[in-house]
Amino acid sequence: xxxxxxxPRYLIKTRGQQVTxxxxxISGHRSVSWYQQTPGQGLQFLFEYFSETQRNKGNxxxxxxxxxxSNSRSEMNVSTLELGDSALYLCASSSEPNQxxxxxxxxxxxxx
Amino acid sequence: KNEVEQSPQNLTAQxxxxxxxxxxxxxxxxxxxWLQQHPGGGIVSLFMLSSxxxxxGRLIATINIQEKHSSLHITASHPRDSAVYICAVPAGGAxxxxxxGTGTLLAVQP
Numbered sequence: 001x002x003x004x005x006x007x008p009r010y011l012i013k014t015r016g017q018q019v020t021x022x023x024x025x026i027s028g029h030r031s032v033s034w035y036q037q038t039p040g041q042g043l044q045f046l047f048e049y050f051s052e053t054q055r056n057k058g059n060x061x062x063x064x065x066x067x068x069x070s071n072s073r074s075e076m077n078v079s080t081l082e083l084g085d086s087a088l089y090l091c092a093s094s095s096e097p098n099q100x101x102x103x104x105x106x107x108x109x110x111x112x
Numbered sequence: 113k114n115e116v117e118q119s120p121q122n123l124t125a126q127x128x129x130x131x132x133x134x135x136x137x138x139x140x141x142x143x144x145x146w147l148q149q150h151p152g153g154g155i156v157s158l159f160m161l162s163s164x165x166x167x168x169g170r171l172i173a174t175i176n177i178q179e180k181h182s183s184l185h186i187t188a189s190h191p192r193d194s195a196v197y198i199c200a201v202p203a204g205g206a207x208x209x210x211x212x213g214t215g216t217l218l219a220v221q222p
Binding site for chain 2: 031033035037042043044045048055056058088090092094096097098099100101102103104105106108
Protein backbone atom coordinates (compact mmCIF):
# COMPACT_ATOMS: atom_id res chain seq x y z
CA UNK A 1 0.00 0.00 0.00
CA UNK A 2 1.45 3.37 -0.95
CA UNK A 3 2.05 5.78 1.91
CA UNK A 4 1.03 9.39 2.22
CA UNK A 5 2.42 11.37 -0.71
CA UNK A 6 3.14 15.07 -0.50
CA UNK A 7 4.13 17.24 -3.43
CA PRO A 8 6.28 19.07 -4.01
CA ARG A 9 9.05 18.06 -1.57
CA TYR A 10 10.79 21.41 -1.74
CA LEU A 11 9.57 24.82 -2.73
CA ILE A 12 11.14 28.26 -2.79
CA LYS A 13 8.92 31.33 -2.99
CA THR A 14 9.25 35.03 -2.38
CA ARG A 15 7.28 37.24 -0.03
CA GLY A 16 3.83 38.14 -1.27
CA GLN A 17 3.44 35.09 -3.50
CA GLN A 18 1.00 32.29 -2.88
CA VAL A 19 1.59 28.56 -2.75
CA THR A 20 -0.46 25.37 -3.00
CA UNK A 21 0.70 22.13 -1.41
CA UNK A 22 -0.79 18.74 -2.20
CA UNK A 23 -1.36 15.61 -0.13
CA UNK A 24 -2.54 12.21 -1.31
CA UNK A 25 -3.57 10.05 1.64
CA ILE A 26 -3.24 6.32 1.98
CA SER A 27 -5.87 4.58 -0.11
CA GLY A 28 -9.06 4.23 1.90
CA HIS A 29 -8.16 6.93 4.42
CA ARG A 30 -10.77 9.66 4.63
CA SER A 31 -9.21 11.83 7.31
CA VAL A 32 -6.41 14.23 6.40
CA SER A 33 -4.63 16.63 8.74
CA TRP A 34 -2.04 19.30 8.06
CA TYR A 35 0.72 20.46 10.41
CA GLN A 36 3.38 23.14 10.33
CA GLN A 37 6.81 22.55 11.86
CA THR A 38 9.26 25.34 12.57
CA PRO A 39 12.36 25.44 14.78
CA GLY A 40 10.81 28.10 17.00
CA GLN A 41 7.25 26.83 17.40
CA GLY A 42 7.69 23.10 16.83
CA LEU A 43 4.78 21.14 15.42
CA GLN A 44 1.46 22.95 15.20
CA PHE A 45 -1.88 21.80 13.91
CA LEU A 46 -3.26 23.61 10.83
CA PHE A 47 -6.43 21.84 9.65
CA GLU A 48 -8.29 18.56 9.73
CA TYR A 49 -10.56 17.30 6.96
CA PHE A 50 -12.88 14.33 6.91
CA SER A 51 -15.08 13.42 3.96
CA GLU A 52 -14.49 16.83 2.33
CA THR A 53 -15.49 18.76 5.46
CA GLN A 54 -13.15 20.82 7.60
CA ARG A 55 -13.59 19.52 11.13
CA ASN A 56 -11.00 21.58 12.91
CA LYS A 57 -8.75 24.54 12.28
CA GLY A 58 -5.68 25.61 14.19
CA ASN A 59 -4.75 29.08 15.32
CA UNK A 60 -3.42 30.39 12.01
CA UNK A 61 -4.37 33.51 10.05
CA UNK A 62 -6.89 33.41 7.23
CA UNK A 63 -4.04 33.35 4.70
CA UNK A 64 -3.87 29.64 5.41
CA UNK A 65 -6.66 27.65 3.82
CA UNK A 66 -7.28 24.13 2.67
CA UNK A 67 -9.73 21.78 1.08
CA UNK A 68 -10.36 18.11 0.53
CA UNK A 69 -11.63 16.51 -2.63
CA SER A 70 -14.03 13.62 -3.09
CA ASN A 71 -11.11 11.21 -3.58
CA SER A 72 -9.77 12.34 -0.14
CA ARG A 73 -6.80 14.14 -1.66
CA SER A 74 -6.19 17.43 0.07
CA GLU A 75 -4.56 20.73 -0.74
CA MET A 76 -3.51 23.61 1.42
CA ASN A 77 -2.95 27.13 0.20
CA VAL A 78 -1.02 29.97 1.73
CA SER A 79 -1.53 33.42 0.25
CA THR A 80 0.57 36.55 0.62
CA LEU A 81 3.55 34.59 1.88
CA GLU A 82 5.62 35.97 4.74
CA LEU A 83 9.15 35.08 5.81
CA GLY A 84 7.72 33.39 8.89
CA ASP A 85 5.84 30.92 6.74
CA SER A 86 9.12 29.15 6.02
CA ALA A 87 8.56 25.73 7.51
CA LEU A 88 8.12 22.03 6.96
CA TYR A 89 4.48 21.34 6.16
CA LEU A 90 3.37 17.84 7.01
CA CYS A 91 0.25 15.99 6.01
CA ALA A 92 -1.09 12.94 7.83
CA SER A 93 -3.94 10.59 7.05
CA SER A 94 -5.98 8.11 9.01
CA SER A 95 -8.96 5.91 8.30
CA GLU A 96 -11.11 8.13 10.50
CA PRO A 97 -10.57 10.71 13.26
CA ASN A 98 -8.85 9.68 16.48
CA GLN A 99 -6.99 6.79 14.86
CA UNK A 100 -3.21 6.38 14.30
CA UNK A 101 -2.03 8.92 11.77
CA UNK A 102 0.36 8.15 8.93
CA UNK A 103 2.59 11.05 7.98
CA UNK A 104 3.99 12.07 4.63
CA UNK A 105 7.60 13.22 4.19
CA UNK A 106 6.50 16.84 4.13
CA UNK A 107 6.99 19.84 1.90
CA UNK A 108 9.82 22.13 2.90
CA UNK A 109 8.81 25.69 2.02
CA UNK A 110 11.40 28.44 2.00
CA UNK A 111 10.41 32.08 1.64
CA UNK A 112 13.03 34.52 0.35
CA LYS B 113 2.54 25.88 31.37
CA ASN B 114 2.54 23.84 28.17
CA GLU B 115 -0.20 21.27 27.84
CA VAL B 116 2.31 18.56 26.86
CA GLU B 117 5.77 18.48 28.39
CA GLN B 118 8.60 16.10 27.59
CA SER B 119 11.82 15.32 29.36
CA PRO B 120 14.65 15.28 28.78
CA GLN B 121 14.95 17.67 25.84
CA ASN B 122 18.27 16.13 24.82
CA LEU B 123 19.63 12.70 25.56
CA THR B 124 22.93 11.09 24.64
CA ALA B 125 23.38 7.38 25.24
CA GLN B 126 25.87 4.68 24.48
CA UNK B 127 24.87 1.82 22.24
CA UNK B 128 23.15 -0.88 24.27
CA UNK B 129 21.83 1.37 27.01
CA UNK B 130 18.22 1.36 28.22
CA UNK B 131 16.56 4.69 27.42
CA UNK B 132 13.51 6.35 28.94
CA UNK B 133 11.72 9.44 27.63
CA UNK B 134 8.93 10.95 29.69
CA UNK B 135 5.79 12.83 28.73
CA UNK B 136 3.36 14.64 31.02
CA UNK B 137 0.14 16.27 29.93
CA UNK B 138 -2.39 18.50 31.61
CA UNK B 139 -5.53 17.83 29.57
CA UNK B 140 -7.90 14.90 29.73
CA UNK B 141 -7.22 12.58 26.82
CA UNK B 142 -8.58 9.51 25.11
CA UNK B 143 -5.17 8.37 23.84
CA UNK B 144 -1.57 9.46 23.52
CA UNK B 145 0.73 9.22 20.52
CA TRP B 146 4.46 8.62 20.37
CA LEU B 147 6.11 9.74 17.14
CA GLN B 148 9.63 9.42 15.76
CA GLN B 149 11.21 11.96 13.45
CA HIS B 150 14.51 11.32 11.70
CA PRO B 151 16.71 14.07 10.23
CA GLY B 152 15.14 15.15 6.95
CA GLY B 153 11.68 15.43 8.41
CA GLY B 154 9.70 12.22 7.96
CA ILE B 155 7.53 11.32 10.96
CA VAL B 156 6.64 7.77 11.89
CA SER B 157 3.85 6.93 14.30
CA LEU B 158 5.28 4.53 16.87
CA PHE B 159 2.38 4.03 19.28
CA MET B 160 -1.12 5.19 20.02
CA LEU B 161 -2.16 4.05 23.46
CA SER B 162 -4.97 4.76 25.87
CA SER B 163 -4.04 2.48 28.77
CA UNK B 164 -1.38 0.14 30.08
CA UNK B 165 1.55 -0.81 27.92
CA UNK B 166 2.36 -1.52 24.27
CA UNK B 167 5.49 -3.15 22.87
CA UNK B 168 6.93 -3.20 19.38
CA GLY B 169 10.34 -4.76 19.01
CA ARG B 170 12.74 -2.91 21.31
CA LEU B 171 10.27 -0.09 21.95
CA ILE B 172 7.87 -0.07 24.88
CA ALA B 173 5.31 2.63 25.66
CA THR B 174 3.43 2.92 28.93
CA ILE B 175 0.73 5.29 30.07
CA ASN B 176 -0.84 6.13 33.44
CA ILE B 177 -4.07 7.97 32.72
CA GLN B 178 -4.67 8.91 36.38
CA GLU B 179 -1.22 10.49 36.71
CA LYS B 180 -1.35 11.96 33.17
CA HIS B 181 2.04 10.54 32.37
CA SER B 182 3.52 8.35 29.67
CA SER B 183 6.97 6.91 29.08
CA LEU B 184 8.72 5.60 26.00
CA HIS B 185 11.45 3.04 26.64
CA ILE B 186 14.07 1.78 24.21
CA THR B 187 15.88 -1.39 25.17
CA ALA B 188 19.34 -2.25 23.81
CA SER B 189 19.60 1.11 22.06
CA HIS B 190 21.31 1.33 18.68
CA PRO B 191 22.71 4.28 16.69
CA ARG B 192 19.82 3.91 14.24
CA ASP B 193 17.48 4.86 17.10
CA SER B 194 18.96 8.37 16.96
CA ALA B 195 16.03 10.66 16.19
CA VAL B 196 13.61 13.12 17.74
CA TYR B 197 10.86 11.45 19.76
CA ILE B 198 7.66 13.41 20.15
CA CYS B 199 4.61 12.74 22.28
CA ALA B 200 1.26 14.18 21.29
CA VAL B 201 -2.26 14.19 22.64
CA PRO B 202 -5.58 14.79 20.88
CA ALA B 203 -7.16 18.18 21.50
CA GLY B 204 -10.35 16.49 22.59
CA GLY B 205 -13.20 14.52 21.13
CA ALA B 206 -13.09 12.53 17.93
CA UNK B 207 -10.40 14.55 16.23
CA UNK B 208 -6.99 14.21 14.68
CA UNK B 209 -6.00 17.63 16.00
CA UNK B 210 -2.88 16.90 18.04
CA UNK B 211 -1.10 18.95 20.66
CA UNK B 212 2.60 18.17 20.53
CA GLY B 213 5.37 18.08 23.07
CA THR B 214 8.61 19.83 22.21
CA GLY B 215 10.37 16.57 21.45
CA THR B 216 13.39 14.72 22.82
CA LEU B 217 16.51 14.65 20.66
CA LEU B 218 18.15 11.27 21.18
CA ALA B 219 21.69 10.52 20.03
CA VAL B 220 22.95 6.97 20.47
CA GLN B 221 26.70 6.70 20.10
CA PRO B 222 28.41 3.48 18.97
